[in-house]
Amino acid sequence: MSRSPEPTDADLLARSLAGDEAAFLDLYRRTQGPVFRFAMQMSGSRSIAEDVTQEVFLALARDGSRFDSTKGSLQSYLFGMTRNQVLRRFDKRATLVSIDEERDGGDPLGAVESTTDQHGELARAQTVEIVRRAVQSLPVNYREVVVLCDLQEVSYEDAAAALECAVGTVRSRLHRARAMLAERLQFVRESSPETSRSATTRFVV
Template sequence: MLSDTSRLSDAALLRRVHAGEESAFDLLYRRHQGRIYRYALRMSGSPEAAEDVVQEVFLAVIRGARGFDAAHGALASYLYGMARNLLFRQGGAPPADELEEGLAVIDADPLEGLHQAEQVERVRQALAGLPAHYREAVVLCDLEELSYAEVAEMLGVAVGTVRSRLHRARALLLDRLSGQRPEKERCRA
């Protein structure tokens, strides 16, 4: 029975969930919870916040996934969208002027000479400090490895916008990473 159910599309599973079928819900949950949890974790940096987001998103699924239309997009995009709204509600929507942050010219690699663990930690900190729209572009494209088209659909923007946000986000990351390093280190690099 599980193998039969496992072949069902998200939309079909969703219909079964609405009819109260627990096995359909389990499958739908297993299919999507990991991605939603990781997205929320990487965006918020908090396992507790990520757990809350997963719970709220799937509660909405149980309650009917109002607004979801399989003809207009994938369930995954719908779930990401819900998680995104919840995260922005928790952390406050990013003001528009955050998108216009200026960039300094980087003349040296801020990660050069650091061990990987140090690099990762610095990138994590720099990512957490990025404006939400840019952080989101990095999380979805670089960490979640979604395609530009998927991210564009999820965010409701053009593919070109995703590309430019990601480009700017990476530049901002490098800028911030370079700002994190002590002057002496930067000179040495």
């Protein structure tokens, strides 16, 4: 006796639009985690992430019929809404940092680097926090591809649909973003015991 296949996100949304509360609840519980994590990794703020997640699903409950499956998956649709909500809050808080401003403003991880030089070795939790801050310090258009493709492990195609750009743009931004991260996290790799001496070699950018 075989079990019926698990419904897809699109199936649950279709049932939700017909008024099926259980389907909507199932869809929410299935997708709220990635949406919340994406918002939090983008904003670095739990309160913003909660607010954004709520707004995204309120919009889905209200205007879920706007979803067009021909343009991408429901997940990318939700990520796109999440991204827009986060950017809207960035605009309000004026916390967006342009690439030029960032280059002129120096390395935001400088203080962390000196701290780690003093201690010599980082605990895992500290490493995670440093990496998180390094991702947060990226310009937003690079940050979002790193968060989507590396932290959320979204495919390039879904990331492109969420960001409303071409797959090639995603790839090039990701390449550049990872190079920036590699530069900023170089001291972490150098302090790691398993890191070879050749690890200090610069990446091609």
